[in-house]
Amino acid sequence: MAELQRALGFDYGTRQIGVAVGQTLTGSAEPLTNLRARDGIPDWDEIGALIKEWRPQVLxxxxxxxxDGTESAMSIRAEKFARRLHGRFQLxxxxxDERLSTFAAKQSLRDNGQSPQSYRDNPVDSLAAALLLETWLADPHKETP
Known part of the structure; x- marks a missing residue:
């Protein structure tokens, strides 16, 4: 039997970072929270508190x-965020690949009868984090090139 792994997923943004938690046993994830960011820089203490609380084995x-699969300015910033996560928390x-995860999250909210105006009050980014985390959980050995 494969070892259970808990994971935290991050939907990186310059103003907000969605966070979700999931685990390999069921391959499912759930939205946790949206963290504020200033020009892409999060409150690292908030992330540290989430890591301490949830004790993930992987981020x-x-x-x-x-x-078309090429890098974007935001993907370069997200990679930098990923390197900083590793450097700070040694996980x-x-x-x-998260293309269309935010679109899918908004569509999910629309399907549940929520209007675009209500997105500010709803966890679009954390829902997107859950969707991208479930993508990874479905095939944890596949790495984005």
């Missing part, structure tokens, strides 16, 4: 690639 960061960090 997953969404990589917002262009639709394995993997990236996963």
């Amino acid at each position: 997953i960061v969404g990589l917002p690639l262009n639709m 394995p960090v993997h990236t996963v």
